[in-house]
Amino acid sequence: MAKAKRGNATSSSKMADNSDKQAEKFSLMLDSSDDEAPEEVTFEDSKTQALRSMKQALDTARREKELLKEKRRKRQELFQEQKKRKLLPADVLEEIDPTEGALNNNTDLFDLSPSCFSLKGNYTVATLEERSMASFQQQAAEDFIQSRLYGPGSCRTTSNELLSLQNKKGWNKSAAVQFVKKDWGKFSRINHGY
Amino acid sequence: MGEFKVHRVRFFDYMPSAIRAMAFNRQSERLAVARADGAVEIFNFSDNYFQEKVIPGQDSRAVEALCWVDQRLFSGGLNGEITEYDLENLKPRYTVAAYGGPIWTISSNNQGTMLALGCEDGTVKMFEVLAEKVQFQRNFDRQKGRIISLSWHPSGTLIAAGMMDMIRVFDAETGHATHRLLVERGVGASKSREVVVWSVAFLSDHTIISGDSAGKVQIWDGVTGTLLRTHLVTKWDVLALSVSQDQSSLVAGTSEGTVIQFQLISSTVGQQDKEWVRTRTFKNHSHDVRALAHTETAVVSGGMDTQLVVRPLLDKVEKNTQESSLRKIVFPHRSLVCCAKKAGLLLFQFPEHLELWRLGESEGHGKPGDSLTVKTKPEKLIQLKRKGEDHICCSALSPCGGWMAYSTVSSVRLYRLQYNNNNIGITKVSRLPKDLCSVHQLCFSSDSSKLFASSSHSSVIVVALNQQECTYLHTLKPKSSSRQPVHLLFASEDGKWLATANTDCEIHIYNLDKLKLHCTVPVYSSYPTAIAIHPLTSNLVVVHADQQIFEYSLEKKEYTEWSRKLQKLGLHSLWLERDTPVTHITFNSRNPAHIILHDMFMFCIIDQSLPLPEAKTLLYNQMTLRSVPEPERIRHSHAFKICKNFQVWSSH
Numbered sequence: 001m002a003k004a005k006r007g008n009a010t011s012s013s014k015m016a017d018n019s020d021k022q023a024e025k026f027s028l029m030l031d032s033s034d035d036e037a038p039e040e041v042t043f044e045d046s047k048t049q050a051l052r053s054m055k056q057a058l059d060t061a062r063r064e065k066e067l068l069k070e071k072r073r074k075r076q077e078l079f080q081e082q083k084k085r086k087l088l089p090a091d092v093l094e095e096i097d098p099t100e101g102a103l104n105n106n107t108d109l110f111d112l113s114p115s116c117f118s119l120k121g122n123y124t125v126a127t128l129e130e131r132s133m134a135s136f137q138q139q140a141a142e143d144f145i146q147s148r149l150y151g152p153g154s155c156r157t158t159s160n161e162l163l164s165l166q167n168k169k170g171w172n173k174s175a176a177v178q179f180v181k182k183d184w185g186k187f188s189r190i191n192h193g194y
Numbered sequence: 195m196g197e198f199k200v201h202r203v204r205f206f207d208y209m210p211s212a213i214r215a216m217a218f219n220r221q222s223e224r225l226a227v228a229r230a231d232g233a234v235e236i237f238n239f240s241d242n243y244f245q246e247k248v249i250p251g252q253d254s255r256a257v258e259a260l261c262w263v264d265q266r267l268f269s270g271g272l273n274g275e276i277t278e279y280d281l282e283n284l285k286p287r288y289t290v291a292a293y294g295g296p297i298w299t300i301s302s303n304n305q306g307t308m309l310a311l312g313c314e315d316g317t318v319k320m321f322e323v324l325a326e327k328v329q330f331q332r333n334f335d336r337q338k339g340r341i342i343s344l345s346w347h348p349s350g351t352l353i354a355a356g357m358m359d360m361i362r363v364f365d366a367e368t369g370h371a372t373h374r375l376l377v378e379r380g381v382g383a384s385k386s387r388e389v390v391v392w393s394v395a396f397l398s399d400h401t402i403i404s405g406d407s408a409g410k411v412q413i414w415d416g417v418t419g420t421l422l423r424t425h426l427v428t429k430w431d432v433l434a435l436s437v438s439q440d441q442s443s444l445v446a447g448t449s450e451g452t453v454i455q456f457q458l459i460s461s462t463v464g465q466q467d468k469e470w471v472r473t474r475t476f477k478n479h480s481h482d483v484r485a486l487a488h489t490e491t492a493v494v495s496g497g498m499d500t501q502l503v504v505r506p507l508l509d510k511v512e513k514n515t516q517e518s519s520l521r522k523i524v525f526p527h528r529s530l531v532c533c534a535k536k537a538g539l540l541l542f543q544f545p546e547h548l549e550l551w552r553l554g555e556s557e558g559h560g561k562p563g564d565s566l567t568v569k570t571k572p573e574k575l576i577q578l579k580r581k582g583e584d585h586i587c588c589s590a591l592s593p594c595g596g597w598m599a600y601s602t603v604s605s606v607r608l609y610r611l612q613y614n615n616n617n618i619g620i621t622k623v624s625r626l627p628k629d630l631c632s633v634h635q636l637c638f639s640s641d642s643s644k645l646f647a648s649s650s651h652s653s654v655i656v657v658a659l660n661q662q663e664c665t666y667l668h669t670l671k672p673k674s675s676s677r678q679p680v681h682l683l684f685a686s687e688d689g690k691w692l693a694t695a696n697t698d699c700e701i702h703i704y705n706l707d708k709l710k711l712h713c714t715v716p717v718y719s720s721y722p723t724a725i726a727i728h729p730l731t732s733n734l735v736v737v738h739a740d741q742q743i744f745e746y747s748l749e750k751k752e753y754t755e756w757s758r759k760l761q762k763l764g765l766h767s768l769w770l771e772r773d774t775p776v777t778h779i780t781f782n783s784r785n786p787a788h789i790i791l792h793d794m795f796m797f798c799i800i801d802q803s804l805p806l807p808e809a810k811t812l813l814y815n816q817m818t819l820r821s822v823p824e825p826e827r828i829r830h831s832h833a834f835k836i837c838k839n840f841q842v843w844s845s846h
Binding site: 134135137138140141142148149153154155 | 254256272273274291295296298314383384387390407429430431449482
């Protein structure tokens with residue numbers, strides 16, 4: 001039941017008598033806890049209360065934002081630290097820093113061109129095959145077709161299942177179909193070449 | 195003991211590739227078919243549906259759509275490139291990047307001046323078709339979803355584009371979208387998924403017809419942008435649409451493998467108002483139908499089950515004739531198996547690798563029809579993977595089994611095979627003659643001393659093979675100025691003659707002793723599908739796509755007596771009605787009167803000493819002959835002895 005708020009101060013006194021009478025009348029029907037007249041709230045009171053609650057809400061929002069900022073800052077710091085820890089110790093970095101033009105006499109050098117530098121230990125340089133933008137998009141497009149025609153919601157089944165169901169539901173019920181795999185046998189002496 | 199021992203080879207795991215797109219050229223009556231592995235095939239519909247050209251595929255070229263502009267063939271693929279094909283040299287002429295992401299559809303206007311592309315990034319791109327290339331002109335207004343299908347209005351002023359959940363109509367001059375037609379999603383579970391408009395067709399009366407993934411074929415008014423009629427044809431996707439030339443008939447292909455025909459007819463006779471009514475349903479496929487073409491008289495469909503089906507429409511052709519029968523093109527119309535007779539080896543050609551097998555051996559004797567026990571099993575000796583991205587175009591094995599070669603659109607590779615005891619060694623021959631680059635057919639001479647390779651302009655390059663290397667000898671050129679590729683090569687057993695046939699229906703004979711052109715056989719209008727030269731009589735035997743057989747004497751340079759007799763009598767009607775071409779001809783060393791030939795479904799021995807079958811006699815009479823006692827057989831026998839027990843890939 002909605003709470004009734006009396007906004008008009010002048011009418012409240014008039015209503016007071018009526019409400020008392022009404023309350024008496026209803027007291028027989030209502031519960032005993034409700035035999036007092038409803039509280040009278042003045043307009044100013046309710047206004048100040050509303051403003052206070054608004055301010056409180058703004059305050060909590062601001063506090064929450066600040067807390068979030070703090071959290072984020074802390075997380076960022078943590079990541080920086082982790083990154084620093086992940087990098088090689090400073091002295092190793094210094095040694096392989098190309099801008100320094102490190103030409104340590106003690107180490108073996110393979111190539112003395114300005115853009116090359118020596119690597120200590122067992123390192124090899126290998127270029128990764130970079131898949132171009134086009135092939136990523138091509139793969140995405142192929143995935144799209146695959147998902148539309150064969151993905152969830154396409155109501156497809158394999159021929160193995162279809163034939164197995166036919167076997168089990170047919171007049172002469174028989175076992176499920178299992179296709180023979182070619183590589184179950186053995187091949188001797190296969191040469192693979194280019 | 196029967197006359198021949200048949201090695202029944204069941205280890206050729208040939209796996210065809212799914213059909214992804216097709217385009218029919220009405221002027222030349224040729225159908226271009228694109229397969230999932232990137233291969234493009236050209237079928238000649240006016241010559242018994244013969245597969246005249248095959249452009250091998252490539253790893254990254256995922257063709258999504260094909261389009262003819264006059265006699266030029268273009269394709270758009272998921273690699274974001276437009277490719278124009280060189281149909282004379284059987285390779286891509288060039289590729290142009292469209293920079294719009296994967297290309298889903300490509301279509302040209304009726305005038306043949308512009309190509310419209312539907313791209314993944316939501317743009318419709320216009321390319322101008324110039325004499326030697328295509329050039330980017332402009333983009334239409336970019337849309338928020340991918341453009342899956344396109345259709346030009348016959349006037350060339352409007353384009354309808356099928357996208358996700360909607361169809362957009364563009365003004366071709368300004369590039370602005372004028373209408374947006376919203377397509378309803380499916381019911382139930384499919385309501386949460388976007389509906390894909392897989393195909394659209396724009397008719398001249400401004401009707402737009404669409405097929406979508408919710409299984410509906412919808413008819414829209416393109417002027418007002420309103421939905422006129424919805425036909426729910428399947429629970430799954432409608433993947434392809436094709437409209438006939440006169441726009442009175444439409445076919446839709448579904449994921450179920452059915453092809454549904456709609457026709458524009460008036461509901462009551464005599465009335466003017468016509469509407470699209472569903473008429474026929476064809477169920478000729480077991481899997482999704484992804485490509486359709488509507489010709490004047492037939493519906494051509496292809497899809498995931500890799501078969502090309504031509505279904506003539508019975509209201510356009512005469513019933514119960516050769517023309518009205520259903521045709522299913524399942525296997526390639528060329529030989530993929532090469533046999534080294536002396537060594538007992540077989541070479542199988544797959545798109546991405548080659549396999550070399552040694553035939554098994556049996557022992558004992560038996561009556562005709564018996565199965566002999568296998569003493570040594572057939573053995574796979576080598577599996578050779580091709581280098582690079584291009585697929586294998588052709589391959590050959592020398593009769594002695596010592597040389598193996600294959601070619602792609604970009605290179606030729608030659609290998610030397612060595613057998614010592616139980617081991618087999620393979621070494622690549624490096625430094626091949628420069629002229630051997632784009633080769634369409636390879637053939638070794640019978641003594642394995644020379645390799646013949648067909649090249650551009652119907653010429654043949656001859657290279658000599660010694661121990662470990664090969665050297666260029668000569669280029670044989672025909673007198674005619676044909677630019678078409680040579681698709682058949684045959685070197686005679688005595689090493690004197692080389693016969694070539696090209697897709698202009700020309701057959702040239704070269705004298706290998708003098709290394710020059712000997713003669714040209716009179717041109718017959720149908721494509722030669724198999725040629726061979728008899729080892730003793732030096733007669734050239736040719737079988738054409740329309741199943742005609744000719745025998746030509748190379749010494750006398752004229753048709754033989756037997757050939758004239760055959761032409762006068764005419765071939766038996768059942769022979770002419772066969773729907774697969776003869777791919778191989780060979781001869782019997784023990785009986786010079788025998789010509790052995792086969793197509794995919796039958797094996798035939800023609801005995802030239804026996805009378806030719808008359809029109810009314812039974813052609814397939816092997817079974818009846820067996821039941822008749824010996825003395826009677828001579829009376830009933832005729833020259834054509836046909837066996838249909840096996841699917842035949844090769845015979846030697």
